[in-house]
Amino acid sequence: MTNKLQFKVDLIRGPIFQSLLFFAIPLFFSNVFQQLYNTVDTMIVGHVLGDLSLAAIGSCAAIYDLLIGFALGIGNGLAIVTARSYGAQDEELLKKSVAASIVIGLVTSLVLTVGAEIILMPLLKMLDTPPEILAEAFSYISIITRFTLVMFAYNLCAGLLRAIGNSFMPLIFLILSSCLNIGLDIFFIAQLNMGVGGAAIATVIAQGISVALCLIYILKKTPALIPQSRHFKIGREIYAEMVGQGLSMGFMGSIVAAGSVVLQYGINNLGTLIIAGHTAARKLFMFFNMPFSAMAMAISTFVSQNRGADQRGRILKAMRCAVIYDFVMAALVTVILGLFAKDLVQLISGSQEAVVLNNGAMYLQVVGPFYAVLGVLLETRFALQGLGAKMIPLVSSVIELAGKVVFAFLFIPKFAYLAVIFCEPVIWCLMTAQLIYAFVTHPYIHWLAPKLKTS
Template structure:
């Protein structure tokens, strides 16, 4: 079911759109956490470190995919907001064609570069074999990741945030069951966790495709829609490539941080892995608001309702600040308890480092939340260059801090790398949003 976000109370629209999306994101994090929990508790600290050491590499590809497919969907949301049904169909067909090409290119490049990247990040010898086995399987399943994200982005661009939720719930449950079967019963090691993830994502992609065919006549394509249209491809790549590069640059910064982290050994890597999984969970409200604002701003730009974009951003910022403060309190009070889920026995050293990391970064959740709002709103209105450069600023800040502060303040320097990156990204995004939205408002007044 489509949802028009160009009319009605902005706060109500954003929240009602965000709630199913938030639940879906949390379920997605749960099935990502299931890998980590089962690996950590059944296979030990080294296996947990092996899976954790590939996190930045997986994000390098996943982030690129999410950015590109989200960029494809921006054009769909703008056409939908302008009531251009033929434009929606043409842009959807263009998204499918580009995604097929992307699947081939991304899979070949990622699989061939997996081992060199692990070596470049100084992956310890004792976890190298498991790390490579895990990430190769994840990369081989890129087709599932690409097509789920593309189809889910299209559904959300039309205002349907509930359907991807239902399919993620199914995938989450399936992933946990397969984790237990493959790791505990079949003794497949970390490879079992990777296979469980890919199979689950494949199921969610197939369900999205079947649902679109059956329930969305606006996306029903004819032979004429499959014609490659230069203007559509150019517009989608113009928005999608900078969005993809922005995620990839952020991922590259995370890989640099992982490289610095790997010098500390398996215990520290496992601590960071456990803590980062907790952080990813509490970040989901911010991620959700960002996705909601991309759809909201895209549709309202298409409808020429710039005033609604400004109002929606203002209200979403207030909500985000409140949620960020609440998240910080929860992490400080209960973060250590959450990390124990990932560790077999009672490894006090791992728990201590995890607690220290979470207590440090939780003080900076407000700028983290603002990043998602400003970045996604800018992308929704077609501004993609500055979000990409903000990702570059984020990478530079993370790299500088990760390789300097640990020399002075040890692990605390690693913990401060992420907050430094968030602040470096937030400032240019905030300045650009207010400058860009004022320019659009003036252009609209001149046209009238």
């Protein structure tokens, strides 16, 4: 290819673990600042507005995750095709994939926005959102959903840059917009008394800045990602591939989030203080999950590019490195949470209530060791997607959804918050077993193929 990329990591020829790590580090910090959008909202709302407003944001967190999961999933799914064409050094196909991504993204965002306007309030009521926080919850999430396009546009732009090996510049743009988000949160909530709606407006504005900065950089520095008018001509083959890959990852993300919506239904029946404690704990859970999700995203691009370059050996070595990384990081996280979980919950929530602090801390301390399982789960699923598998990751998401339905309707009514704590670790173990088997028997990998034939 003729374009000159800056801040690019060579995932096709470079040292495997070093390349993965250098590519994952900006992704990790991108995840950190992405979480700041929500965590700063939570901290300021909890400290300034109190436990009820914190519970209002928490009660609609699963719906927010549903939108994020679908938008992020489609963006990453579309970028996989771009990464594969980049690995194959096919610049024409790369530009066509970018054009198709834009078209698919616009249509998807419009459908999500209209759909959210119709079902949002009925969904909050269906989830048994406590009446005393229903209005606040709706005021927050309705603003977010009306700007789904902004959310999707950033995820797509960042995904396309990562597809060609540049995970650094999306981080820079995200840092700038996250700092803006913090300032706007303080101004809108603490100074203008706009309540939880001010937190949502701050998030949308900050995300919009990220999109603008990404687009400017792409236009000036990455000509390989700028399609011409001929590239927008709809071709059945590439659109079928990209719609299939994008919707597969989008539905995977939304099915996972739908499971969280079901689980939230069970949590909402446990009272506002339990909701507040769980909200703070989940924010911390997402922070400590970032080293694992960053490596999984790096694996996705690594596998996509090396699949395009037909380098199976590099893929297998990368997966081994990633598993070792998972267990080392999980041990570190477990120690930190064992020592400081309650202090961290208090820092995030601003609460002095024992119910909030004790339940939030217990959740984190139980989940800690299972980060190793979650890391393997994420990396295996993303690797399968990088190989072009569409249905297998969806099956794992269905397992997660089914498991959360069982816990929400059978175990939470009987064991209360204890069932919430153990719900995901149990499900992760089942999902990981299914995904590992699918990976090692994949036609391109076929680790077990000789053994299966002779057994």
